Amino acid sequence: MLDSEINEQLTAAANVGEGDVVLEIGPGTGSLTNVLIIAGAFVLAIEKDPHMATLVSERFSETERFKVLKEDFVKCHIHSHMLSLLASIEPSSADSRYAKVVANIPFNISTDVVKQLLPMGDIFSEVVLLLQEETALRLVESSLRTSEYRPINIFVNFYSDPQFICKVPRTKFFPQPNVDAAVVKFKLKQPVHYPSVSSTKSFFSMVNSAFNGKRKMLRRSLQHICTPMEIENALGNVGRPATSRPEELSMDDFVKLHNLIVKV
Numbered sequence: 001m002l003d004s005e006i007n008e009q010l011t012a013a014a015n016v017g018e019g020d021v022v023l024e025i026g027p028g029t030g031s032l033t034n035v036l037i038i039a040g041a042f043v044l045a046i047e048k049d050p051h052m053a054t055l056v057s058e059r060f061s062e063t064e065r066f067k068v069l070k071e072d073f074v075k076c077h078i079h080s081h082m083l084s085l086l087a088s089i090e091p092s093s094a095d096s097r098y099a100k101v102v103a104n105i106p107f108n109i110s111t112d113v114v115k116q117l118l119p120m121g122d123i124f125s126e127v128v129l130l131l132q133e134e135t136a137l138r139l140v141e142s143s144l145r146t147s148e149y150r151p152i153n154i155f156v157n158f159y160s161d162p163q164f165i166c167k168v169p170r171t172k173f174f175p176q177p178n179v180d181a182a183v184v185k186f187k188l189k190q191p192v193h194y195p196s197v198s199s200t201k202s203f204f205s206m207v208n209s210a211f212n213g214k215r216k217m218l219r220r221s222l223q224h225i226c227t228p229m230e231i232e233n234a235l236g237n238v239g240r241p242a243t244s245r246p247e248e249l250s251m252d253d254f255v256k257l258h259n260l261i262v263k264v
């Protein structure tokens, strides 16, 4: 069972208020759901365990502000569910076209959640998650020239502005796990504000190839795209040395490099 303080922190981090539409993943018995509903939100929850889903649906049967889908988040068509929910709710403010995600997710689906939700800036304004602290730091704080800098950091910054809200020590949980957690907020960019690339698919494919040979220079690891000479010239145009390795390039550098060497 979670300390109620954590549910309050998650709800406050997303600034949940009257009329907000919130997606919750894995409500369990509904302790966070309850805080969200009290804050005035309409909650759409996705719960994989049918028994839990029935329990939580019974718990909130008195309110019209709660709906639960008995589905696995990883296989669920979030986009269509959210669009029909948003269309069914009377808009109370200009911002009510956008929903929020507030969730205390099982840690084993953290990457799936981040990869699925961050590119949904057309329906969500922010995604607030309780993550394992180590994952939170890797997603939010890893920066250039560190051994932790990975394609997922480029992905996170492409689609959002991430913020580490607070650490949640393991002592706040019962039973106590053997890792600490953290609240993280991803403010999602709207699609018009994504960095300008001709194709996101080819952009992330180039970034992944670059990091596949992490210790390799880009002029070697991207040879399947164009010649080493063309890569060196493009790096020069980006203002980077011809011998650059992937961990030396910021997201903006990768965007510029992609636009110079990939013709789609």
Ligand SMILES: C[S@+](CC[C@H](N)C(=O)[O-])C[C@H]1O[C@@H](n2cnc3c(N)ncnc32)[C@H](O)[C@@H]1O
Pocket (backbone or CB within 6 Å): 001, 002, 025, 026, 027, 028, 029, 030, 031, 032, 046, 047, 048, 049, 052, 071, 072, 073, 074, 104, 105, 106, 107, 109
């Ligand atoms: C750590 S979370 C929930 C804790 C709950 N929010 C609370 O405040 O007590 C565990 C819940 O996520 C559900 N769950 C696990 N994997 C899921 C998935 N892939 N999709 C949806 N729900 C999932 C589990 O059935 C369980 O109810």
